[in-house]
Amino acid sequence: MLHLEGLSKSYAGGDPALSDVTLTVPKGEILGLIGPSGAGKSTLIRCINRLVEPTTGAVRLGDEDLAQLGKTDLRRARRRIGMIFQEYALVERLTVMENVLSGRLGYVPFWRSFLRRYPARDVQQAYRLLDRVGLMDKADSRADALSGGQRQRVGIARALAQEPELLLVDEPTASLDPKTSRQIMRLITEICQERGLPAIVNIHDVPLAQQFMQRIVGLRAGRIVFDGAPSELTEDALTTIYGAEDWNAMRKGDADQAEAEADAQRRLEAIAQ
Numbered sequence: 001m002l003h004l005e006g007l008s009k010s011y012a013g014g015d016p017a018l019s020d021v022t023l024t025v026p027k028g029e030i031l032g033l034i035g036p037s038g039a040g041k042s043t044l045i046r047c048i049n050r051l052v053e054p055t056t057g058a059v060r061l062g063d064e065d066l067a068q069l070g071k072t073d074l075r076r077a078r079r080r081i082g083m084i085f086q087e088y089a090l091v092e093r094l095t096v097m098e099n100v101l102s103g104r105l106g107y108v109p110f111w112r113s114f115l116r117r118y119p120a121r122d123v124q125q126a127y128r129l130l131d132r133v134g135l136m137d138k139a140d141s142r143a144d145a146l147s148g149g150q151r152q153r154v155g156i157a158r159a160l161a162q163e164p165e166l167l168l169v170d171e172p173t174a175s176l177d178p179k180t181s182r183q184i185m186r187l188i189t190e191i192c193q194e195r196g197l198p199a200i201v202n203i204h205d206v207p208l209a210q211q212f213m214q215r216i217v218g219l220r221a222g223r224i225v226f227d228g229a230p231s232e233l234t235e236d237a238l239t240t241i242y243g244a245e246d247w248n249a250m251r252k253g254d255a256d257q258a259e260a261e262a263d264a265q266r267r268l269e270a271i272a273q
């Protein structure tokens with residue numbers, strides 16, 4: 001279980017990016033974090049594994065307050081948190097298998113990783129994970145030979161190779177087309193459910209969040225202004241999170257996108273006839 005207590009972050013010279021955020025994510029819960037640009041979503045996610053240092057507050061994962069840990073303990077604690085990134089963060093010139101195994105780097109002695117000699121158990125686990133994300137046949141391909149969706153699958157397998165207790169997912173579909181986005185989101189949610197793995201997913205796309213998340217937290221100007229089930233995310237709630245102007249612009253954007261997709265479909269059908 002993750003519990004954030006009074007978490008705040010102020011960057012030098014700026015307004016508070018995060019103000020007094022208190023939030024509990026129980027085992028197995030998949031929580032979507034939404035909010036307008038600059039609301040503090042990335043800051044919140046990064047304060048949890050201290051890629052960003054919180055100014056005040058506690059980050060309890062199990063019995064441990066990660067905000068209090070020194071360097072060595074923090075390195076050990078970070079193994080417990082898997083992270084999936086928007087831009088995948090793969091090592092492009094390494095193979096898919098090597099990228100997945102790099103999720104074990106926090107566990108294997110340096111000389112083994114340096115010589116790329118991972119224990120047999122880790123290699124077997126990496127194959128199982130590649131199978132689970134549908135990339136068994138790509139194990140020996142170089143990462144730079146993969147599509148965006150395939151790269152994100154490698155990113156998911158790498159995060160799972162850590163055997164994490166918590167998954168932090170930062171805009172996993174922002175670089176993907178709508179169909180691949182849904183496939184990736186489905187894969188992440190299925191895997192979390194299979195493993196009882198709690199996850200916080202920073203997600204721009206409101207319909208995607210409503211379709212796949214169990215719980216949605218809305219941030220605005222660094223504060224939680226909504227916390228509820230996807231079904232409770234009414235027009236009023238969305239206006240509270242995004243403000244009337246932005247929310248109407250987003251809806252118009254969605255409508256334009258849907259119209260463009262329908263138009264492309266009509267043209268394809270006309271060609272096929």
Ligand SMILES: Nc1ncnc2c1ncn2[C@@H]1O[C@H](COP(=O)(O)OP(=O)(O)OP(=O)(O)O)[C@@H](O)[C@H]1O
Pocket residue numbers: 011012014017035036037038039040041042043044
């Ligand atoms: N390294 C930094 N230094 C100074 N200010 C920062 C830094 N990172 C973020 N901020 C500021 O903190 C606030 C929150 O930013 P953050 O990136 O967490 O928002 P976000 O909700 O993730 O936005 P987006 O959806 O655009 O990624 C913004 O005002 C931003 O300008």
